[in-house]
C-alpha cells in the first residue's frame with residue numbers, strides 16, 4: 001500500500017490540501033473498505049482498487065472536500081450523508097452540540113435552526129432523550145440530506161423555513177426548552193479556502209457584510225420561542241466573541257450570557273438563558 005499512499009500524499013500536498021497524509025489514508029481506507037487503522041496491514045493496492053483510489057485522490061487534489069468525496073462526514077457519534085449542496089459539519093460545532101446535549105433534559109423540546117445536514121439536531125436526538133427536536137432549514141438541496149439523515153430518529157421533525165422570519169414555528173412560541181443554531185456567520189468578503197468557496201453554498205457560509213445578518217433575527221426568534229428558563233446556544237465567527245454576547249445582552253430578554261471558546265482557544269459560541 002505504501003507507494004500508492006506516499007504518491008497520493010505527495011499529490012495532495014502539492015495541491016495545497018491541509019492534511020495530505022490523513023486525507024490520503026482516509027481515501028485509501030474508503031476504497032479498500034477497511035478502518036484507517038488497518039491500512040498498516042495492507043502492503044499494496046492493485047488493479048481496479050488502485051484506479052479508483054487514484055480517481056478519488058485526483059478529486060481531492062482539485063480541492064473537492066474530503067467528505068464530499070467520501071459521501072459522509074463524521075460528527076460526534078454520527079456518520080452523516082453529505083455532498084453537493086449541503087454544508088459539511090465542522091469539528092468545532094461538536095462543542096455547541098455537546099453543550100446542547102448537556103442542557104437537554106428528558107422530554108425536552110429542542111429546536112435546531114439552520115440545520116444543514118442535521119448535525120446538531122440529530123446529535124441531540126442521538127445522545128439525549130428529547131421528546132421533540134425540530135430541525136429548520138431553508139435550502140431545498142440541504143433539506144434532501146437533512147430528511148435522509150433524520151430518517152432513523154423518531155423524535156426529529158424536519159421543518160422547511162426561514163429563520164429570519166419572526167413568526168417561524170409560531171405554535172411553539174414560549175414552549176421551547178433548548179434552541180441551538182449554527183448559522184451562516186462569515187463576514188462577506190472574508191477569504192475562504194477552495195473547498196468552501198467552490199463547494200459550500202454562499203448562503204451556508206456568509207452572514208452579510210458584518211457576518212451577523214442571520215444571528216440578529218435568530219436572537220429575536222430565540223427570545224420568542226424559548227420558555228422562561230429555556231436556553232439558547234449560537235455559534236459565531238471568531239471575530240464575534242464580543243458582538244454576539246453583546247447582542248444577547250442588548251435584547252434584554254436573556255440572562256447568564258456566556259462566551260465559549262473552541263479547541264483552538266478561539267471564541268466560537270455564545271449561550272444564554274431566557275429570563
Ligand SMILES: C[S@@+](CC[C@H](N)C(=O)[O-])C[C@H]1O[C@@H](n2cnc3c(N)ncnc32)[C@H](O)[C@@H]1O
Pocket residue numbers: 087088089090093113114115116117118119120136137138139142161162163164181182183184185203204205214
Ligand atoms: C453554517 S451551516 C450549518 C449547518 C449545520 N447546522 C451544521 O452545523 O453543520 C448554515 C445552514 O443554514 C442554512 N441557512 C442559511 N440561511 C438560512 C435561513 N435564513 N433560514 C434557514 N436556514 C438557513 C444554510 O442552508 C446552511 O445549511
